[in-house]
Amino acid sequence: MRTDTGQVFHLEDYKPTDFLIPETHLDFCLRPERTVVRSTLQIKRRNGVAADAPLILDGDELKLVDIRIDGTVLGDNAYVATPDRLEIRGLPENGTFTLEITTEVNPTTNRQLTGLYRSSDVYCTQCEAEGFRRITYFLDRPDMLSVYTVRIEAERSEAPLLLSNGNPKDKGTLTNGRHFAVWHDPHPKPAYLFALVAGDLGVITDTFTTASGRHIDLGIYVEHGKEPRALYAMDALKRSMKWDEDVFGREYDLDVFNVVAVSDFNMGAMENKGLNVFNDKYVLADPDTATDTDYAGIEAVIAHEYFHNWTGNRITCRDWFQLCLKEGLTVYRDHEFSADMRSRAVKRIAEVKGLKAHQFPEDAGPLAHPVRPRQFREINNFYTSTVYEKGSEVVRMIRTILGPDLFRKGMDLYFERHDGDAATIEDFIKVFEDASGEDLSQFALWYDQAGTPNLAITYDYDQATKTFEIEIEQSLKPTPGQTSKKPMHIPVQFALLGAKGRELKPRSAKGGLVKGDVIHLRKRKERFSFSGISERPVPSLLRGFSAPVTLTSELTRSDLAFLARNDGDEVTRWQALTQLLNAKLTSNSKRVRGGKPATIENSSIKLLGEIAFNATLDEAFRALCLSIPSESDIARELGANIDPDAILGSRDALISAVAEAHAEKFAQAYNELEQKGSFKPDAAGAGRRALRNVLLDYLSVAESSSKRAAAQFKNADNMTDRAAALGVLVQRFGDSEATNHALQAFEARFGNDPLVMDKWFVVQAMQPGNGALDKVRELMTHKLFSLDNPNRTRALIGAFSSGNQTGFNRADGRGYKFFAETILTIDKKNPQLAARLLTAMRSWRSFEPVRREHARESLATIAMETGLSADVRDIVERTLA
Numbered sequence: 045m046r047t048d049t050g051q052v053f054h055l056e057d058y059k060p061t062d063f064l065i066p067e068t069h070l071d072f073c074l075r076p077e078r079t080v081v082r083s084t085l086q087i088k089r090r091n092g093v094a095a096d097a098p099l100i101l102d103g104d105e106l107k108l109v110d111i112r113i114d115g116t117v118l119g120d121n122a123y124v125a126t127p128d129r130l131e132i133r134g135l136p137e138n139g140t141f142t143l144e145i146t147t148e149v150n151p152t153t154n155r156q157l158t159g160l161y162r163s164s165d166v167y168c169t170q171c172e173a174e175g176f177r178r179i180t181y182f183l184d185r186p187d188m189l190s191v192y193t194v195r196i197e198a199e200r201s202e203a204p205l206l207l208s209n210g211n212p213k214d215k216g217t218l219t220n221g222r223h224f225a226v227w228h229d230p231h232p233k234p235a236y237l238f239a240l241v242a243g244d245l246g247v248i249t250d251t252f253t254t255a256s257g258r259h260i261d262l263g264i265y266v267e268h269g270k271e272p273r274a275l276y277a278m279d280a281l282k283r284s285m286k287w288d289e290d291v292f293g294r295e296y297d298l299d300v301f302n303v304v305a306v307s308d309f310n311m312g313a314m315e316n317k318g319l320n321v322f323n324d325k326y327v328l329a330d331p332d333t334a335t336d337t338d339y340a341g342i343e344a345v346i347a348h349e350y351f352h353n354w355t356g357n358r359i360t361c362r363d364w365f366q367l368c369l370k371e372g373l374t375v376y377r378d379h380e381f382s383a384d385m386r387s388r389a390v391k392r393i394a395e396v397k398g399l400k401a402h403q404f405p406e407d408a409g410p411l412a413h414p415v416r417p418r419q420f421r422e423i424n425n426f427y428t429s430t431v432y433e434k435g436s437e438v439v440r441m442i443r444t445i446l447g448p449d450l451f452r453k454g455m456d457l458y459f460e461r462h463d464g465d466a467a468t469i470e471d472f473i474k475v476f477e478d479a480s481g482e483d484l485s486q487f488a489l490w491y492d493q494a495g496t497p498n499l500a501i502t503y504d505y506d507q508a509t510k511t512f513e514i515e516i517e518q519s520l521k522p523t524p525g526q527t528s529k530k531p532m533h534i535p536v537q538f539a540l541l542g543a544k545g546r547e548l549k550p551r552s553a554k555g556g557l558v559k560g561d562v563i564h565l566r567k568r569k570e571r572f573s574f575s576g577i578s579e580r581p582v583p584s585l586l587r588g589f590s591a592p593v594t595l596t597s598e599l600t601r602s603d604l605a606f607l608a609r610n611d612g613d614e615v616t617r618w619q620a621l622t623q624l625l626n627a628k629l630t631s632n633s634k635r636v637r638g639g640k641p642a643t644i645e646n647s648s649i650k651l652l653g654e655i656a657f658n659a660t661l662d663e664a665f666r667a668l669c670l671s672i673p674s675e676s677d678i679a680r681e682l683g684a685n686i687d688p689d690a691i692l693g694s695r696d697a698l699i700s701a702v703a704e705a706h707a708e709k710f711a712q713a714y715n716e717l718e719q720k721g722s723f724k725p726d727a728a729g730a731g732r733r734a735l736r737n738v739l740l741d742y743l744s745v746a747e748s749s750s751k752r753a754a755a756q757f758k759n760a761d762n763m764t765d766r767a768a769a770l771g772v773l774v775q776r777f778g779d780s781e782a783t784n785h786a787l788q789a790f791e792a793r794f795g796n797d798p799l800v801m802d803k804w805f806v807v808q809a810m811q812p813g814n815g816a817l818d819k820v821r822e823l824m825t826h827k828l829f830s831l832d833n834p835n836r837t838r839a840l841i842g843a844f845s846s847g848n849q850t851g852f853n854r855a856d857g858r859g860y861k862f863f864a865e866t867i868l869t870i871d872k873k874n875p876q877l878a879a880r881l882l883t884a885m886r887s888w889r890s891f892e893p894v895r896r897e898h899a900r901e902s903l904a905t906i907a908m909e910t911g912l913s914a915d916v917r918d919i920v921e922r923t924l925a
């Protein structure tokens with residue numbers, strides 16, 4: 045395990061390597077506990093580098109077996125090899141030579157799941173960010189591009205399937221039951237994109253014909269027997285390939301594209317060139333075992349990894365500080381893909397909800413960092429919501445600022461100019477400046493300044509001159525390492541709405557820059573004045589969520605209600621409703637905390653009823669509106685002195701009031717929405733189910749009865765409805781007979797299917813209140829539970845710590861204590877996973893003083909531990925700082 049060395053890496057220190065590795069040959073002799081890797085590297089010293097410069101390669105827990113230069117074994121004093129470093133001196137004068145390195149690794153004992161490891165007896169690799177150095181010594185950095193040829197040899201009975209990147213070149217049988225395959229990838233790539241898979245797997249195959257008529261063989265490899273569950277992923281893959289041709293003009297570039305699903309995986313999936321490796325959660329689905337959310341996730345992740353082929357693989361990152369260059373851009377692309385496949389507005393609202401739930405708290409807490417960080421201790425800790433989701437928002441803003449045509453022109457230039465490069469954010473911004481002639485230097489601050497800007501908005505209407513004036517003031521709080529901030533270029537998409545939501549078109553705009561429906565805020569404080577506005581308008585601001593900011597505006601409750609009823613932009617419409625509800629939910633939380641009952645006003649109840657029954661709105665949108673902001677949404681709005689029990693009380697009071705007021709009509713709608721015909725995982729079907737399932741929760745509350753949920757659970761013919769009913773049972777009827785009965789039935793039916801059982805662990809980990817902790821402890825002893833498996837661990841420990849507000853953040857601090865112990869256990873096996881889970885405590889300072897002190901103590905316990913991994917050490921110290 046890599047423990048903390050205290051070393052901090054800085055963007056400013058970037059230097060190209062002294063040597064190049066134009067060609068890499070890898071020869072794997074696979075054995076479960078003793079795999080031998082022979083790496084043959086063609087090495088060239090760069091021009092201008094001194095002839096006595098040493099070659100220093102990265103390693104991590106490596107065991108060197110043999111080392112040769114140009115075929116000659118190196119003498120002991122020609123090199124120094126430690127597990128994490130290989131230094132060679134006295135290299136051939138002319139600087140061009142062949143280096144042969146043999147290492148030995150143990151895939152079976154590798155529980156970190158980086159480098160070469162075994163997952164359910166399948167050999168697989170995970171090399172991003174720095175896993176390749178756990179396989180062999182190498183210049184393991186993303187700017188070191190090399191052409192790879194890989195030979196894999198293994199026991200045929202154990203591993204009939206032998207896969208690597210690129211195209212298949214050769215295969216054959218050896219003696220002793222062994223066989224081999226050779227793969228060649230003609231596209232130079234960094235080591236983090238290397239992959240190997242060997243094992244015994246089932247497959248579904250298909251083909252795709254590119255726009256230029258090339259035939260690509262597609263394969264998705266899964267556990268035997270699960271092949272039918274990969275069909276949706278295959279369909280999503282073909283749609284992704286087509287979409288990237290249609291929307292970005294990007295074709296696939298190898299003869300084969302393979303996807304392998306494995307059950308032990310730290311992240312969602314990995315874009316290895318021509319051989320994507322996936323967490324099986326993002327491949328396997330059928331109506332009986334997967335929810336609509338699972339289907340949407342599969343579609344998005346399949347697309348994401350496929351899109352990386354151009355944005356990440358053909359154009360990669362110069363260094364890991366540029367991570368958002370591939371991730372932000374690729375998330376943007378997968379968001380657009382999903383929007384085109386489904387409802388754009390609903391998709392956008394889901395993105396906004398996700399951003400606010402995950403990225404905003406990151407930006408507001410001790411782990412805040414810029415989209416492009418300038419320093420890190422452990423790169424694994426920067427695969428964050430800020431790099432990914434805010435990174436995507438930044439790309440979206442470029443498109444909003446330039447418009448679709450110039451954005452596409454810029455993207456085309458990016459591919460043309462940088463194909464085959466390891467590029468930087470500066471390169472990316474430059475292509476848009478060159479394509480458009482615009483100066484984006486101020487805009488570029490979005491990559492450098494951490495934190496979520498707030499826009500304080502005031503406005504005024506002058507009846508006499510028919511002029512509407514808006515003043516916007518931007519502010520950005522200090523974040524770790526950044527005390528003062530500069531004003532940013534913020535695109536605010538807007539409309540001025542007259543009676544019934546009609547858009548009033550200004551005759552002209554004065555003051556700050558306005559182009560079409562976008563206000564370009566560029567100063568700390570700026571005024572924008574619109575003439576020819578015939579009536580007093582209500583402004584609809586930040587349409588489509590055009591920038592990742594928060595707003596404080598003068599909009600009154602009645603303005604917000606007006607927008608919630610009339611805004612033609614569904615995102616601002618949803619936002620207005622949410623703001624209205626949040627105001628009440630937060631003030632009620634404070635009342636409940638003060639020992640007073642919540643107060644609910646009728647206008648919100650009426651408004652929610654109107655939306656619920658408005659047949660002109662799509663069902664998915666109505667479901668989103670009817671989903672009352674979550675406990676953590678309310679906590680985020682409160683920002684400080686948080687008491688999760690009071691929040692739960694406030695939220696439940698609103699749900700009860702809405703449920704009681706509309707019970708009869710909700711029941712009618714619930715019945716009408718019952719699905720007719722067979723399950724389809726499309727947007728329309730998902731929308732109906734989502735709406736019906738929110739109604740189920742309201743009805744169960746109104747009726748104070750578990751009957752309806754129990755019946756839905758029993759009769760459901762798909763996992764979406766089944767899991768929703770189970771959720772209502774556990775959330776609302778805790779340890780009741782009905783709940784226990786359903787949990788047992790679920791286990792009896794799906795007990796052999798770990799992925800499905802994850803839902804069973806999640807739902808129980810989320811049970812509100814003090815009972816959850818004992819439940820979680822008990823479930824850790826369940827035969828299906830294992831801290832070795834990331835999905836299982838996230839399902840139980842992750843859901844509990846980041847999803848159960850009241851159960852985890854107990855006033856007695858026992859939730860935190862348990863969590864700290866568990867993190868220390870996980871850290872010994874899988875540091876990346878432990879560190880990621882630990883971020884659940886990043887908002888500890890926003891709790892009320894008693895919980896805050898308990899949280900601090902538990903974090904301090906972790907920090908005091910000796911031998912922590914570099915990953916956890918970094919997170920815990922930043923969290924406490």
Ligand code: PHE
Nearest residue numbers: 172173311313314315349427
């Ligand atoms: N690069 C992967 C993705 O975003 C994520 C990942 C990072 C996977 C590190 C594994 C390890 O698609």
Ligand code: ZN
Nearest residue numbers: 348352371374
């Ligand atoms: Zn990615």
